[in-house]
Amino acid sequence: MKVIWILLAASLLFGASIEKKIQRQRSALQKTKERMNRLNLELNRLAKGIAALQKEIRDLDAKIARLDRSVQELSKEHEQRIAQLQAARESIKRLEFKHARLREQLVMAISDTFSKSLLLASLDESTEEDIVKEEILKAIQRRENEKLRRISKEFTQTQKELQRQQESIARLKEQIDLLLKKRAALKTLRYQQSEKVKKLARQKRRYDQEIKRLIKQQQQLRKTLEKLQILKKEQEAKRKVNVKVKKYGGYKKDRTIRYTGPKTIAPLKRFVITKRYGVYKDPIYKIEIPNENIELKPLEENAKVRNVLNGKVILAKWTPHLKHVVIVKHAGNLYTIYANMDVLSPFVKKGKKIKKGFVLGRVNSKLIFEVTKDSAHIDPLDLIKVR
The missing domain is CATH 1.10.287.2610 (Helix Hairpins)
Known part of the structure; x- marks a missing residue:
């Protein structure tokens, strides 16, 4: 989160x-x-x-x-x-x-x-x-x-x-x-x-x-x-969306739930998991750090990032720290978050309805993938198929 x-x-x-x-x-x-x-x-x-x-x-x-x-x-x-x-x-x-x-x-x-x-x-x-x-x-x-x-x-x-x-x-x-x-x-x-x-x-x-x-x-x-007034209105709308997503994705250990539905495709076709969901111990500072997402390293350059379920784009923007970020809302108040993309597809726009497998963008080094539902987090590996 x-x-x-x-x-x-x-x-x-x-x-x-x-x-x-x-x-x-x-x-x-x-x-x-x-x-x-x-x-x-x-x-x-x-x-x-x-x-x-x-x-x-x-x-x-x-x-x-x-x-x-x-x-x-x-x-x-x-x-x-x-x-x-x-x-x-x-x-x-x-x-x-x-x-x-x-x-x-x-x-x-x-x-x-x-x-x-x-x-x-x-x-x-x-x-x-x-x-x-x-x-x-x-x-x-x-x-x-x-x-x-x-x-x-x-x-x-x-x-x-x-x-x-x-x-x-x-x-x-x-x-x-x-x-x-x-x-x-x-x-x-x-x-x-x-x-x-x-x-x-x-x-x-x-x-x-x-x-x-x-x-x-x-x-x-x-x-x-x-x-600026238009930007303010747009920013206010984004803030409301972010607050809403935060509301449904605030990190609390006891609010992590297990996904029991059918598994879907992974956002990358070929990858390795470099960081898993949950609390992990920092190897340098020896402190426990909660991790609310997973990090996937693609096994090919300029790898395609795919949407994992049918849904609607509620946010698509670039940030200095997370590069291109896309948030997709799915049925049942399920949200998937894709961050650190190097390239964003020109067809990805806020409010656009997209299908499963739709290419959101491309990534080279790593993809940050996160899943939330209602007020809880879900381990992304419970949602996607991993070979």
Whole structure:
């Protein structure tokens, strides 16, 4: 029955290990959920921040557009004023030239009149012709003086207009410069806000990627948890079977019963018995050790292990110490246990009904064979035929 105890202990340890894994997976799943909640809150905050910045950028774009229109209008007016200034300058040049020419003509006329006046004054008597010429010169002088006054007045007015245009152009230039400075400041602010949006967008993408990663992790954790829950259920079922087998196979000397039914085939065709059922004395430590099974050494390599009676497989698994183990339940609450098999048949599955002689697996060194019924052990040699 050592086999049953070892299987039961392994099942309990494996069950405890599964429970720990389940707890770890649940804890990891909870942490993932908490992390996702924090990231979702952060994503909401980022989304609001991005929306606010985008609104600021739209407002800045509207302000920049208005400034651009103002700059265009002022620039157009500035160009018109410059054209007017250029025209005024050209007019000033023409007036200056005209003024200079008239002054020159006037000087010549005055000089000529003055010379003639001196000449007339030197004469005792003036002729009628001289008097007429003098009057003509005086009339010319008056006319030229009048032209000179008009030109001077026009020149003065043009100078004033020139000054006014220059002042207007200076004011326009100041306004344009101020608008351009405002526009540059808004452009800088818009660039800064755009960079903030890009930064927040990059951060949002990272959070989105982290959320996707966590969702995948959550899905994987849930799958793992589901598998562990299934394993736990399977392990619980095996534990119940093992407990049931233990219940029917617990070793007590006074509960060993003799099998009186017809004998059946042995699990191996050719073998020697290396350890018999019952209490034996350890040759080294000189202590009595109860042995609830028999050990059979096959006389051929890779020997077939056969099922000894019709029945149903209730356990088929591999353990580190007993290799492949199979437990078969037969009629009348009889159980046979086959352990230390090197190879397990792929057709042996839990719940499978099998016939007498069905090959369970193969063995090389030794086969451990055990039989129980109800709450007692049976010497396997009472059940099988030995040649």
